[in-house]
Amino acid sequence: MARMASTRRVAISSLAAWLAGFLIFFPILWMVLASFKTELEAFAIPPSFLFFHWTTENYATVQERSDYLHHALNSIIVAGGSTLIALLIAIPAAWSMAFSPTKRTKDVLLWMLSTKMMPPVGVLVPIYLIYRDFALLDSRAGLVFILCLGNLPIVIWMLFTYFKEIPKDILEAARMDGATIGRELIYVLTPMAVPGIASTLLLNLILAWNEAFWTLNLSTLNAAPLTVFIASYSSPEGLFWAKLSAASTLAIAPILVLGWFSQRQLVRGLTFGAVK
Amino acid sequence: MATRQTQLLARTLLTPAVGLLFVWMIIPLVLTIYFSTLHYNLLDSESKQFIGLENFRYFLTDPAFLASLQNTLVLVGSVLGLTILLGIPLALLLDQPVIGRSLVRLMVIAPFFVMPTVSALIWKNLLMHPVSGLFAFVAKLFGAAPIDWFNDVPLFAIILIVSWQWLPFATLILLTALQSLDEEQKEAAEMDGAGALSSFIYITLPHLARPITVVILIETIFLLTVFAEIFVTTGGGPGLQTTNIAFLIYAQALIQYDIGSASAGGLVAVVIANIVAFFLVRIVGRNLEA
Amino acid sequence: MGQITLENVQKSFGPVHIIKGADLDIADRSFVVFVGPSGCGKTTLLRLIAGLEDVSGGKILIDGKNVVDVPPAKRGLSMVFQSYALYPHMSVRGNIAFGLKMAGLSRAEISKKVEEAAATLNLTPYLDRKPRELSGGQRQRVAIGRAIVREPKAFLFDEPLSNLDAALRVQMRLEVTRLQKQLGTTAIYVTHDQVEAMTMADKIVVLNAGKIEQYGSPLELYEKPANLFVAGFIGSPKMNFMTGDVAARYGAATIGVRPEHLKIARNGEGWPGTILVAEHLGSDTFIYVDAGPIGTLTARHVGELDLGSGDRVMLSAEPVRVHRFDQSGQALRA
Numbered sequence: 001m002a003r004m005a006s007t008r009r010v011a012i013s014s015l016a017a018w019l020a021g022f023l024i025f026f027p028i029l030w031m032v033l034a035s036f037k038t039e040l041e042a043f044a045i046p047p048s049f050l051f052f053h054w055t056t057e058n059y060a061t062v063q064e065r066s067d068y069l070h071h072a073l074n075s076i077i078v079a080g081g082s083t084l085i086a087l088l089i090a091i092p093a094a095w096s097m098a099f100s101p102t103k104r105t106k107d108v109l110l111w112m113l114s115t116k117m118m119p120p121v122g123v124l125v126p127i128y129l130i131y132r133d134f135a136l137l138d139s140r141a142g143l144v145f146i147l148c149l150g151n152l153p154i155v156i157w158m159l160f161t162y163f164k165e166i167p168k169d170i171l172e173a174a175r176m177d178g179a180t181i182g183r184e185l186i187y188v189l190t191p192m193a194v195p196g197i198a199s200t201l202l203l204n205l206i207l208a209w210n211e212a213f214w215t216l217n218l219s220t221l222n223a224a225p226l227t228v229f230i231a232s233y234s235s236p237e238g239l240f241w242a243k244l245s246a247a248s249t250l251a252i253a254p255i256l257v258l259g260w261f262s263q264r265q266l267v268r269g270l271t272f273g274a275v276k
Numbered sequence: 277m278a279t280r281q282t283q284l285l286a287r288t289l290l291t292p293a294v295g296l297l298f299v300w301m302i303i304p305l306v307l308t309i310y311f312s313t314l315h316y317n318l319l320d321s322e323s324k325q326f327i328g329l330e331n332f333r334y335f336l337t338d339p340a341f342l343a344s345l346q347n348t349l350v351l352v353g354s355v356l357g358l359t360i361l362l363g364i365p366l367a368l369l370l371d372q373p374v375i376g377r378s379l380v381r382l383m384v385i386a387p388f389f390v391m392p393t394v395s396a397l398i399w400k401n402l403l404m405h406p407v408s409g410l411f412a413f414v415a416k417l418f419g420a421a422p423i424d425w426f427n428d429v430p431l432f433a434i435i436l437i438v439s440w441q442w443l444p445f446a447t448l449i450l451l452t453a454l455q456s457l458d459e460e461q462k463e464a465a466e467m468d469g470a471g472a473l474s475s476f477i478y479i480t481l482p483h484l485a486r487p488i489t490v491v492i493l494i495e496t497i498f499l500l501t502v503f504a505e506i507f508v509t510t511g512g513g514p515g516l517q518t519t520n521i522a523f524l525i526y527a528q529a530l531i532q533y534d535i536g537s538a539s540a541g542g543l544v545a546v547v548i549a550n551i552v553a554f555f556l557v558r559i560v561g562r563n564l565e566a
Numbered sequence: 567m568g569q570i571t572l573e574n575v576q577k578s579f580g581p582v583h584i585i586k587g588a589d590l591d592i593a594d595r596s597f598v599v600f601v602g603p604s605g606c607g608k609t610t611l612l613r614l615i616a617g618l619e620d621v622s623g624g625k626i627l628i629d630g631k632n633v634v635d636v637p638p639a640k641r642g643l644s645m646v647f648q649s650y651a652l653y654p655h656m657s658v659r660g661n662i663a664f665g666l667k668m669a670g671l672s673r674a675e676i677s678k679k680v681e682e683a684a685a686t687l688n689l690t691p692y693l694d695r696k697p698r699e700l701s702g703g704q705r706q707r708v709a710i711g712r713a714i715v716r717e718p719k720a721f722l723f724d725e726p727l728s729n730l731d732a733a734l735r736v737q738m739r740l741e742v743t744r745l746q747k748q749l750g751t752t753a754i755y756v757t758h759d760q761v762e763a764m765t766m767a768d769k770i771v772v773l774n775a776g777k778i779e780q781y782g783s784p785l786e787l788y789e790k791p792a793n794l795f796v797a798g799f800i801g802s803p804k805m806n807f808m809t810g811d812v813a814a815r816y817g818a819a820t821i822g823v824r825p826e827h828l829k830i831a832r833n834g835e836g837w838p839g840t841i842l843v844a845e846h847l848g849s850d851t852f853i854y855v856d857a858g859p860i861g862t863l864t865a866r867h868v869g870e871l872d873l874g875s876g877d878r879v880m881l882s883a884e885p886v887r888v889h890r891f892d893q894s895g896q897a898l899r900a
Contacts, residue, residue, distance in 0.1 A: 009372075010372075010373055010374070010375065013369060013372040013373070013374050014374045014375040014376070016369055017369045017370060017372070017374045017377070017380045018374075018376070018380055020366060020369060020380075020384065021379075021380040021381075021383035021384050022383065024383060024384050024386070024387060024440070024443065024444075025383035025384070025386055025387075027387075027395075027398045027399065027402070027403060027440070028386055028387070028390060028398070030398070030402055030403070030410060031394075031398045031402055034402060089292050089293050089296065090293060092289035092290070092292070092293075093289060093290050093292070093293035093294070095286075095289060096285070096286035096287070096289040096290045097286075097290065099286070100283055100285075100286030100287075102283075106561065106564050108290070108294065109564070110557050110560060110561050110564070111297075112293070112294075112297055113557065113560060114553050114557055115297050115300065115301050117497045117549055117550075117552070117553035117556065117557075118301070118546060118549060118553075119497075119500055119501040119522065119542075119545045119546060119549045120501060121501050121503065121521070121522040121525045121526060121542060121545055122305075122308065122525075122542040122543065122545045122546035122549070123304035123305065123307075123308055123542065124525060124526060124529055124530075124538070124542060125307075125308060125311055125525075125529050125535055125538050125539045125542055126303070126304040126307035126308050126311065126539075127304055128529065128530065129307075129535070130304075130307075149296065149297070149300045152293065152296065152297060153297065156293060167649065167651065169647045169648075169649055169651040170651045170652070170653060170654075172618050172638075172645075172647070172651065173645070173647060173651035173652075173653070173712075174653075174664070175617075175618070175637070175638045175639055176616060176618075176638055176639070176643065176644060176645045176665075177639075177644075177664050177665035177668055177712070177716070178639045178640075178665050178668035178669055178716075179639060179664075179668050180639060181285065183668060187664070188653060191655040192653075192654065192655060206389060209391070210389070210390075210391045210392065212391065212392040212393055212503070212504035213501065213503050213504065216393075216503070216504060216507060217526070217530065226391065227391055227392070227393050227504070228393075230391065230393045230394055230397060231393040231397075231504070231507065231508050241401055241402070244397065244401070245402070248391075248394040248397065248398070251391060251394060252389070252390050252391055252394055255389050255390075255391070256386055256389050256390070258389075259385065259386070259388070259389030260382055260385070263381070263385060263448060264452075266388075266445075266448060267448055267449060267452045270445070270494065271449060271490055271494060
C-alpha cells in the first residue's frame with residue numbers, strides 16, 4: 001500500500017524509527033560516552049552528555065593492564081578455537097547430510113538441534129565435577145571443548161542449509177566432467193560454499209565470544225575470557241566506572257561490528273529454519 | 277544422486293559429529309541422573325549415600341524451588357510479552373521506507389550482540405544506580421524519588437535488562453517474516469478496499485502468527501536459563517526474589533555444594549525445556565520437509 | 567566410437583517403478599531424441615546412461631562394455647544440463663577447461679582446445695567473463711562448449727533449450743543440430759517438445775510411463791505410429807480419434823486422421839459438423855468442428871479459409887490417411 005510513500009509518511013516513519021533506535025541504542029551510547037570521561041565525571045550528578053572533558057586516559061589504563069590483554073587473548077582463543085574446531089567437525093557432517101541424505105537424515109538433524117535446546121544448567125553438576133577431576137577447570141582447553149560442543153548443532157545446521165542451497169546439478173556437472181569426489185569437493189563445492197562457511201564462522205564466533213554461562217562457571221582467572229573479567233567488576237565500586245566502561249567498550253566493539261554483518265545469519269542460525 | 281560410492285563415505289563423515297554430540301548428551305545426563313539419587317555434598321564427601329528419589333521430593337517441595345519456578349515463569353513470560361509487543365511495531369516500522377534505515381537497524385540490533393555481563397553492568401551501574409545512575413537523575417528532574425531498582429523491584433529490573441537484550445532478536449525475526457510477505461497480497465487487499473488497520477489485522481498478523489510462535493518457542497528455551505544477568509547484578513537476591521531455576525541450581529551446586537539436590541533440580545530443568553523443545557522441533561521438522 | 571545399447575534397463579525409486587524394462591540400440595554418430603510427456607521417465611533414462619543414477623536392473627553398454635558399475639566420471643560422456651550448471655566461481659575459460667583439467671591434460675593443450683571450442687561457439691570475446699555476466703543464450707553455449715571440448719563418446723542433452731525464449735530456441739535448435747553433424751558425435755537429447763524432436767532427430771524414442779512406445783525416424787513415427795499414444799503425441803494439432811460405428815466401418819476399434827489430412831468442403835460426402843471456432847493464422851487456418859456424436863474434429867487448411875463460427879462443413883479423408891487401431895490401441899496395418 002505504499003507505491004510511492006508520501007514525503008509526510010516517510011518523515012513520520014523516519015522520526016519514529018530514529019527515536020526508537022536511539023532509545024534502544026542509548027545504554028550502549030551512554031557507556032561509550034562514560035568511557036571517555038574521567039572517573040569523577042563518570043558518576044557525577046547531574047551527568048553530562050556531550051560537554052565534558054573528553055579523555056582517553058581510561059583506554060590507556062586499560063590497554064596497559066596486562067590482565068585485560070590476558071583476558072582478551074583468552075576470549076580470542078576460546079571463541080576462535082571452539083568455532084574453528086566446530087567447523088572442522090561440522091563441514092563433513094553437513095556435507096554428508098546435504099548431499100547424501102537418507103531416510104534418517106532429517107531425524108538426525110532434528111536430534112542434533114535438540115541438543116542445543118538442553119539447558120546447560122541441567123548438566124552443570126556433572127560437567128563441573130568432571131572438569132574438576134580432570135584438571136580442566138580454569139583451562140582454555142576445557143572452555144574450547146565445551147563451547148565447541150555447545151555451538152556444534154548450530155554450526156552443523158547453518159552449514160547444512162548453505163550446502164543445500166548449492167544447486168546439485170553443478171556438482172553433477174563436475175562429476176560428468178571427470179572429477180572424483182575429492183576433486184569435486186575441492187574445486188567446486190568448497191569455493192561455492194565459502195560465503196556460507198564464512199557466515200557460519202562469523203555468527204558462531206560472536207555467540208562463543210558472548211557465552212556467559214560456562215565461561216562464568218568453569219573459569220576464574222587463567223583461562224577467563226572477557227565475559228568473566230567484566231563480571232568481576234560487578235561490585236559497585238564507582239571509582240572504576242569510567243575504566244569499566246572503557247574495558248567494556250573494547251570488549252564489545254569488535255562484536256558489534258561483526259554483528260552488523262551477521263544479521264541475516266542470525267535469523268538463519270537461531271531460528272533453525274522455522275522462519276524464512 | 278546418492279550413488280553407492282558416496283553413501284559409505286557420507287556415513288563415515290557424519291560419525292564424529294554424531295558421536296560427539298551423543299556423548300555430550302548422554303554422559304552428563306546419565307551422571308546427573310546418578311547424582312540426583314545421592315545425598316552428596318562436596319564439602320562433606322564422606323557422606324555420599326544413595327537416597328533414591330528423596331532429592332526430588334525435597335527439591336520440588338522446597339519453597340525455594342517454588343519461588344524460583346514462579347520467578348522463572350514471570351521472567352520468561354514478561355520478557356516474551358515485552359519483546360513481542362514491542363517487536364511487532366518495531367518490525368513494522370523498520371519495514372517502512374525510512375531515511376537511513378541501515379543505521380537505524382544497526383542501533384536496534386546492537387543490544388543482542390553485547391556481552392550479557394556488559395549489558396548487566398551498564399544497566400546496573402550507569403542507568404539504574406539509585407544515586408548516580410541516569411534514571412535516578414531523570415527521576416529527580418521530574419521531582420520524583422529515584423527507584424532503587426535492585427532492592428525494590430529486582431525482578432522487574434532483570435526483566436528490563438533481558439528484554440532489552442532480546443528485543444533485537446524478536447524484531448529481526450519478525451522483520452524477516454514481514455519482508456517475505458507477498459507484496460501482491462497487500463495490493464490485492466488494497467484493491468478489495470482494505471484500509472491500513474484492516475490490512476494489518478487480516479493479512480499481516482496471520483502471516484506473522486507462525487514467526488511469532490517460533491520467537492516464543494526459541495526465546496523460551498533460551499530464557500529458561502537466564503544466568504549471567506542475575507549472577508552479575510543481584511546474585512539471586514534480595515532473598516530469593518531474582519532467583520530463577522537456573523540460578524537456584526547453580527547456587528545449590530556451586531555455593532552450597534549440594535550435588536544431589538542440584539542434580540535433581542537440573543533434571544527438572546531438562547524436563548521443562550524438553551516440553552518446549554518438543555514443539556519447536558515439530559515446527560522445524562515440518563519446515564524441513566518443504 | 568559412441569555406440570550405446572540398453573538391455574532391459576529397470577529403475578525404481580523405492581516402491582515406484584519408473585523405468586520398466588527399456589531396450590534400445592543407439593547407433594554411433596546418430597542424433598537420438600527421447601521425447602514424452604512429463605513424468606514419462608525420459609530424464610531418468612538419460613541420467614541412468616550418464617551414471618548420475620544407479621540402475622535397479624539391466625545393462626547399459628557403451629561400445630559393448632557394460633558400464634552399470636562405472637562412475638559417471640569414467641564413462642566418457644558429456645552432459646548439457648537444463649539449467650546449464652555452470653561453475654559460478656570460474657570464468658568461461660575455467661568452465662570449459664575444467665573437464666580437461668580433470669583429465670590431466672597439459673596447460674598448453676588445454677588452452678588450445680578451449681580456444682578452439684570457444685571459436686566454434688562464438689564465445690571467444692567472453693572467455694574471461696563469469697557466468698553471471700552472460701545472457702541465457704551465451705551461458706547455454708558455454709555449457710555446450712564444456713561438453714564438446716572433452717571429445718566424449720556421446721553428448722547427453724537434458725532439455726537444454728527450455729529456458730530460452732522462443733526466437734532463441736529456434737536459432738539454437740539449428741546450431742545444435744549443425745554442431746552435432748559437424749562433430750559426428752553420438753547425441754542423446756531429451757525434450758518434451760515434439761517439434762524439437764521431429765526437427766532435430768535422426769531417430770526418436772517415444773516414452774510413456776517408463777516404457778518405450780516406439781523407436782524410429784521422425785517420418786516413421788509420423789506416417790506409421792505404432793499405437794494410439796504415439797499417434798496422438800506426434801503431430802500438432804493432435805490427431806483426431808474416432809470410435810464406435812465410424813471406426814467399425816473401417817474394421818477397427820479406433821481410427822485416427824491428422825488435422826492436415828482432413829479435406830474441408832461445404833457439402834458432399836464425409837462427416838458433417840458445425841464450426842465452433844476458426845483460428846486464422848494467415849499461413850494456416852484451423853477449424854474446430856462439432857461433429858455431433860463423433861465428437862470434436864480439428865482440421866487444418868493451408869492459407870486463408872473463408873469460413874467461420876457457425877458454418878456447416880463436411881470433413882473427409884482419403885483411405886490411406888486413415889490410421890486404424892485395435893482394442894488395445896495397437897496400430898492395424900493392412
